[in-house]
Amino acid sequence: MAAMLKCVMSGSQVKVFGKAVQALSRISDEFWLDPSKKGLALRCVNSSRSAYGCVLFSPVFFQHYQWSALVKMSENELDTTLNLKCKLGMKSILPIFRCLNSLERNIEKCRIFTRSDKCKVVIQFFYRHGIKRTHNICFQESQPLQVIFDKNVCTNTLMIQPRLLADAIVLFTSSQEEVTLAVTPLNFCLKSSNEESMDLSNAVYSEMFVGSDEFDFFEIGMDTEITFCFKELKGMLTFSEATHAPISIYFDFPGKPLALSIDDMLVEANFILATLADEQSRASSPQSLCLSQKRKRSDLIEKKTGKNVTGQALECISRKAAPRRLYPKETLTNISALENCGSPAMKRVDGDVSEVSESSVSNTEEVPGSLCLRKFSCMFFGAVSSDQQEHFNHPFDSLARASDSEQDMNNVCCRKEFNRSDAKYFCII
Amino acid sequence: MKFRAKITGKGCLELFIHVSGTVARLAKVCVLRVCPDSLCFGPAGSGGLREARLWCEVRQGAFQQFRMEGVSEDLNEIHLELTAEHLSRAARSAAGASSLKLQLTHKRRPCLTVAVELVSSLGRARSVVHDLPVRVLPRRVWRDCLPPSLRASDASICLPRWRTLRSIVERMANVGDHVLVEANLSGRMTLSIETEVVSIQSYFKNLGNPPKSAVGVPQNRDLESMVQVRVDNRKLLQFLEGQQIHPTTALCNIWDNTLLQLVLVQEDVSLQYFIPAL
Numbered sequence: 142m143a144a145m146l147k148c149v150m151s152g153s154q155v156k157v158f159g160k161a162v163q164a165l166s167r168i169s170d171e172f173w174l175d176p177s178k179k180g181l182a183l184r185c186v187n188s189s190r191s192a193y194g195c196v197l198f199s200p201v202f203f204q205h206y207q208w209s210a211l212v213k214m215s216e217n218e219l220d221t222t223l224n225l226k227c228k229l230g231m232k233s234i235l236p237i238f239r240c241l242n243s244l245e246r247n248i249e250k251c252r253i254f255t256r257s258d259k260c261k262v263v264i265q266f267f268y269r270h271g272i273k274r275t276h277n278i279c280f281q282e283s284q285p286l287q288v289i290f291d292k293n294v295c296t297n298t299l300m301i302q303p304r305l306l307a308d309a310i311v312l313f314t315s316s317q318e319e320v321t322l323a324v325t326p327l328n329f330c331l332k333s334s335n336e337e338s339m340d341l342s343n344a345v346y347s348e349m350f351v352g353s354d355e356f357d358f359f360e361i362g363m364d365t366e367i368t369f370c371f372k373e374l375k376g377m378l379t380f381s382e383a384t385h386a387p388i389s390i391y392f393d394f395p396g397k398p399l400a401l402s403i404d405d406m407l408v409e410a411n412f413i414l415a416t417l418a419d420e421q422s423r424a425s426s427p428q429s430l431c432l433s434q435k436r437k438r439s440d441l442i443e444k445k446t447g448k449n450v451t452g453q454a455l456e457c458i459s460r461k462a463a464p465r466r467l468y469p470k471e472t473l474t475n476i477s478a479l480e481n482c483g484s485p486a487m488k489r490v491d492g493d494v495s496e497v498s499e500s501s502v503s504n505t506e507e508v509p510g511s512l513c514l515r516k517f518s519c520m521f522f523g524a525v526s527s528d529q530q531e532h533f534n535h536p537f538d539s540l541a542r543a544s545d546s547e548q549d550m551n552n553v554c555c556r557k558e559f560n561r562s563d564a565k566y567f568c569i570i
Numbered sequence: 571m572k573f574r575a576k577i578t579g580k581g582c583l584e585l586f587i588h589v590s591g592t593v594a595r596l597a598k599v600c601v602l603r604v605c606p607d608s609l610c611f612g613p614a615g616s617g618g619l620r621e622a623r624l625w626c627e628v629r630q631g632a633f634q635q636f637r638m639e640g641v642s643e644d645l646n647e648i649h650l651e652l653t654a655e656h657l658s659r660a661a662r663s664a665a666g667a668s669s670l671k672l673q674l675t676h677k678r679r680p681c682l683t684v685a686v687e688l689v690s691s692l693g694r695a696r697s698v699v700h701d702l703p704v705r706v707l708p709r710r711v712w713r714d715c716l717p718p719s720l721r722a723s724d725a726s727i728c729l730p731r732w733r734t735l736r737s738i739v740e741r742m743a744n745v746g747d748h749v750l751v752e753a754n755l756s757g758r759m760t761l762s763i764e765t766e767v768v769s770i771q772s773y774f775k776n777l778g779n780p781p782k783s784a785v786g787v788p789q790n791r792d793l794e795s796m797v798q799v800r801v802d803n804r805k806l807l808q809f810l811e812g813q814q815i816h817p818t819t820a821l822c823n824i825w826d827n828t829l830l831q832l833v834l835v836q837e838d839v840s841l842q843y844f845i846p847a848l
Contacts, residue, residue, distance in 0.1 A: 305690075312663055312698060342679075345656045346701040347663075355694055 144225040146176040147254040149205040155266075156245040157408060159238030160383035161196040164410070166231045167376030168194045173285035174227040174255075174262065176208035184285050191415035192373045193288045196380070202407040204250070227255060228283035229262060237264055237276050255280075288413050292400050295391040296362030297324060303381035303388055305355060310375060312347045319417070320374075322392070322399075323366040327353050334368045334417075357387050367395045368417040377401045377412050384408060395419035571648050571706070573604050573674040576635035581837075583670055587661045588814035589626060589839055594658035595812030596624045596843070601707065601715040602657075602682070604638050604648040604674075612715040614651055622805040622845045625717040629838040634669075641709065648674065649707040649715065652682060660684040660700035680704050717842060723823035723831065725797035727753040728778045732820065736810040738772050743803045745770060748848055751806075752798040753824055755779050760796070763803070780821050797826045801845045806830075809843045817841075 150158060165172050165185045172185035172194075180199040186192070200206040211223040238244070250267040260282065266274040292298075309331045313320055319334035332348030353359040381388055386405035392398075396418030403410045577586050593600050593611045603610040611626040630636045640646035664670040664686040671685040681701040688696045707715075729735060742749055742763040752760040759774040809832060817834035824830055827847055834841040 308690075312700075343653060343703055345660070345703070346677075346681075347660075347699065349696065349698045351696055352694055355690060355696075 143209075143257040144211040144223055145207075145209050145255050145257060146174060146181065146225055146227075147205070147207040148176075148181060148203045148252070150203055150251045150253075152245045152248045152251075154202065154204070155238070155248060155251045156241045157202075157383045158198070158251075159241040159244065160380050161198075161408070161410065162231070162234055162238050164376040164380035165194045165196065166235055167379070168192050168373055168412070170231045171228055171281075172231065172234075173283065174225065174229060174280070175285040175287075176225055177210075178208075181206065181208070182285075182287075184287060186286055187373075192370065193286075193413045194373070194376065194411070195287065196408065196410045198408055199406075224285075225255065225257070226282045226284050227262065228281040228285075229278060230281075233278045237278075288398075290398060290400055290411075290413050292389075292391040292402065295400070296393050297365055297391070298358065298360045299324075299329070299356055299390045300358035300387050301356050301390070303378055305351065306374065306381075306388060307378055309349050309351075310371065310378065312349055313371065317344065318370050318372065319368050320371045321366055321368040322390075323364075324361050325364045326361045329353060329356070329359070358389070365392065365394060367392055367399060369399055369414045373412055373414055374401065377403070377410070380410055384410075392416070571641060571674060572637070572639040573648055573672070574635065574637045575609070575633045575672045576669060577632065577671075578634045578669045582632050582634075583664055583667060585632060585815065585837065585839055586628070586670065587658075587665060588816075589628060589841075590654070590658040590661040591814045592812060592841065593624065593626055594654040595814075596808065597654050599651060600654045602650045602652060602704075603715060604640070604650070606638060606640070606646055607636075609633075611654075612717065615714065620846060622802070622809070622843065624809075625842045625844075627840050632838040645709060647712070649712050650674070650680075650682060651705040651707055652702055656700075656702045657682070657684070660686075660702060663698050663700070664688075674704075675701070677701055680706050718844070720825070720829070724826045725753045725755055725824045726780050727755075727757065727759055727822060727824075728780060729820040729822055729832070730759065730774045730777060732810070732817075736807075739803065739807050739810055742770060743807050747803050748800050749803040749806060750798055750800045751822075751824065751830055752796040753777075753822065754796045755793040758794075758796070797824045799824050799827055799830045799847045801830050802848060805845050809845075813841060813843075815839060815841065 161183055162172070165183055168187045169185040172183050175182040175184055178200075180197050180202065182195055182197045184193075184195045186194075208225070210225070213221045213223060215221065244266070248266045248268055252265040252267070253262065255262050260280055262278045262280050264276045264278070268274070312331075313333060317333055321332050321334045323330040323332065329351045330348055331351075333344070333346045377388060381403055384403055384405045386403050389400075389402045389404070391400040391402070395416055397416065399414050399416050401412040401414070577583055589611070597611075597613050599614040601612045601614050603612060607630045609628045611624070611628075613623045613625075638646075638648065640648055661670070661684065664684075667686045667688045669687045671683075671687075673683045673685070675681045675683045677683075680703070682704050684700045684702065686698045686700075688698060690696050738761060739749065742761065745768060746763045746765045748763070750760075750762040750764075752762070757775060757777040757779055759777055760771060761774075762771040763769065813834065815834060815836045817836045819835040820833070822830060822832045829847060830845045832841075832843045832845075
């Protein structure tokens, strides 16, 4: 029995599905189809690993939902379950789910199923009068990634109507990539990122204040200002149009990822975005904060699964690149320096994660033309795999496999970033 | 130097949004001249009249509040250079707002702060603030951004219906780059375009001439004789498509073989667009 997926949807369900695909396309050019007993998950991660999207359709969303995983029987009675490893390109899928309104009106049924023997996904639309449209798309065998992010432990939670967010987004020009969300227990403010405004002398600074009474839910544990890329926010807005459910935002301190979710019983969408780490918070013993967080989480994970935590290394590496102006010395490492650090990092991950120390930080110099001059926390993902042994031996292999294109210079640099050992601290999300 | 102005009322806000939109369509960088009784937009840099240029004046009547203090008592003006698109975007965020405030501020650098008070659909107040970076221009370059003072035009005529004019010029633009604009003081206007292969002419009559047009014209001047100017079609089209106000008065002035001037007036706003002859 091979790993497979088979599901059937009606016209209006296809519209929601198509909107999900469109929303995820804002993050990445590829996504995984990941069926499980919880439902069909569409997952994607962007090339710089600073944004992750997942839309989970529960089994009851579909008219018919069937899935299975491949179970490998082994001698020592440790059966391994291999799920469907299916990665699809947006370029192939987006054109199929175009004109969603007309699809909703005209199709009677849509069937999606996989053919593992041929590494194909088949999408069929059944129209009236016996007309049938079939698409065969080859998929790449690739292990889906997921981020484990516990929304419930976040200090700050907001729930808003999508309309409010849409109104706010319009204020920011497309040339500005980052926005800052500043909250107090009474107030909400979305504004242009200060760092970006400082760099670009001709940039407009905009801010929008909204009273807390405009929110469906407004719980702020502490005054916070966090900065993130809002391109992905637009993706979430696109999807919210399809579900009419409010958007929830979960966040903590700067540096810790922010989650945007929509949950309407049948569909759950989560966008996890990296946020800019604060310089001040770095000075005040972030290491202990992160390590203790990690220990807490690793305890949690260990209790849940009883398996070796390091095998499931879900790491958050904060790139300690300060803006050039303020901290000229502490910027990204030279690529050659990275290569020198390559092997120690590998060893460190194999061992106890909590042993990463300051000494692993290499003296850095500015990399001219370096891509990521901002201190975004990047999320490293564990593979969604029950095969722990495989993961444990080659933790970086699986992460490398998860990256998008080999030729992309961006990715090459990013991968080298992650291989280095000068990350000041590891923390598990 | 101080400047503070406030616009309230749906009509005035919409007009300001259209004005800033028009300026942004026709000029990338503009100069905002704050005068004691008006706000004037002009092109940046001194190109003289060798290129097509837009000037726009918004008189004090468009504002509910208008207070300014210029550079000095005898030079009671402020000249600011800014990116027109920034102002247009900021103004657009005031669509449906209850008020828009303009203020000259200094936040790390000189800014024109646009503060908008919105009322959301649920009746709750929301505020939006934009800080637009501006450059305060030194007095020595002030002369460059004033509209030209010219002798009386050779012919002055009311423009035909805007949509008609625009669609004709649009179609002509597909054929060629130079359009000949002719008008006389008897309400006749002709647009012509000619290439090797085809020639197109559009005749307008009974357009009416503004009353002032007869002033300064010698008595024996033939009212029927056509005054003409050949201009770049694309520039003309840019104005016809880019301008966003709904003028109550729209007229054009022609200086024979020298200059074409289009003038639009709506309430307290006037737009002037000069296109030099080719």
